[in-house]
Amino acid sequence: MSDRTVRVLSVGSALPGPPIDTAALAARFGMDQLWQSWVDTFIGTRTRYLAIDLATGRPGQSLADLGEIAAARALAGAGLSAGDIDVVVLGTATPDTLMPATVNVIADRLRIDGIPTFQLQSGCSGAVQTIDVASSLLATGRYRTALVIGGDVIAKHYDVSADLKSLPPEELVNYLLFGDGAGAAVLTTDQRPGAPEIRAVLTRLSGLDRQPGQILHWFGIADRHSGRAPAQEDYKAIEEHVPELAEEVVQELLDDLGWARDEVEHLLPPQLSVTMTEKIVERLDLPHAREITLVGDTGNNGNALLFLQLEKLLARMTTPSRAIAVAIESSKWTKAGLALELSGGA
Template sequence: MYVLATGTCLPGNAVDNSALAARFGMNAEWIELFVGTRTRYFGVDLESGERTHSIVDLGTHAARQALDRAGLEPSDVDFLVLATATPDTLMPTSATGVADRLGMNLIPAYQLQSGCSGAISALDVARRMLDDENRIGLVIGADLCAKHMVLDRDISSMHPSKLVNYMLFGDGAGAMVISADPDGAIMQANTIHCVFSGVGSVPGQTIEWFGDADRDSEVPAVQEDYKAIERRVPGMSVETARELLRRSSWTTDDVGYLLPPQLSGIMTARIRKEMGMDGAREVSCVAETGNSGNALALLQFDLLAEVIGPGERALAVAIESSRWIRGGITLEGL
């Protein structure tokens, strides 16, 4: 599988810790120390509560940028795979919304419901879809986490496990144009690894869906065991990196760029330390973008595309805490 181009979309202007603290009555320095994220982007206006962007908006913009960079038209694409944990609607899918916006008719448009590892899962599915007829695919990862932020809530006495969601997450989208052919490619994907590893485990994060029958349920829409995530993700990241190296027949010295999981600024630094590979250049963005779920890995790949040179090698890991999914990919510059 070859990478022709990447694209991104971050909605609105960056919201720094001072603005976030002023809006919700937090301490800006505490946000920096506890989370390590400096800015994030929201698809909602924090003052009015008005939705400014949808998943289809973000995904379409990122896709168009990637296609433009690849020198392609939407009609050149043979299939589309979109990963999200926060679709605009359950039906129709946001994948078909993007396809419609781009004028992509009569092609497969698949949507994966997943979290932080979703972009890796989407790339794995897309790789398997490349064949004699399907030569070019479009992969998108997008999330709108702001839809779970109650803007008029008094958070002064909120438990840190819930308060962290107001500081940690952001919105965005990333896209990648892939091909079965090397012509015009900037990178080649060597190994993709994505497995469920949570048998018998309690989820680290749960996002509910409420329908008409239970929309007034007292069950929280989002629940997160941040301590469990802190405890488990570093080890899972190391396991994934080792598996990628083994399957790619690489050593740690072969890795020129390391793209670690992007949970938060603080957590990313901790995970990077445990993963080792001290000689590899880190490619991270979460401190500037916030945790934007399915967009994150693709935002990293966009940064990687700017710096990776021919023959240079990169290893990326994405961990999903919802039911503990380990994902990763190795890439080589062309």
């Protein structure tokens, strides 16, 4: 039986292994113990997963590879096959190629065909945007089941021969914060016991008159020797704006739903770094919410992180309970959030 309420049936994830700790990163780039201590204190990331061979810089798993694995796991967790999917949406800032769209490569590998597919170009908020687009389509009644995927492979932009001691902070920080990975979820309007319901989805562009906090370049034949850094991060601007935007997301979701702060049992906060997440959680002030934070072990793997958090959430949610997730994209400042509820009648 189907209605217009969208539910999360299952979530799957994929990380390129093995995890790389800060000591291994420091050894590869010739950084000393003082540098490692700085990373531990000010960033907090213990390990990250990179889809390259750190010794040689050779690429390993692609976004399509990781997305296929995550999606297959989500389908298996839902007890569904490719033929049950009515629409596919992928969110990423780092597609494997500009054409063909990575979403279609993943769909082809899963034997999905003859349905609408969408690829959203976005940073960390892209994971929420995939859910927003898919939920909106499901709510029309034209479709019943959607596969949403999020992931990023930023390590392909790394120069493993770089001298980190000479890099400016806006380039150095990218080697410390980020990891690679993918996640996927199956959404449906079918009534399924134990499946949390999506109560609200929020995505808002908030970049008017704000300079980009992150820039990620693509290079073609004409500009490949331009000397521009492939990735730049304005960490100071991110420290200033992300907590403020996260607070706005939570307040808007609470206001729209009429939920009190002490009624939220689970919080999935933005995951730029461990230290940043700690500051944001304190500012959000949800007194009874259990925090689901993974960035210390996975690195910031962009659009994959929300799905990794949702995977943990589904294993923890009991009846009844409410959860809020927040994702902030700093490239041109997009705020996004998600509210889920597992009610007594689910």
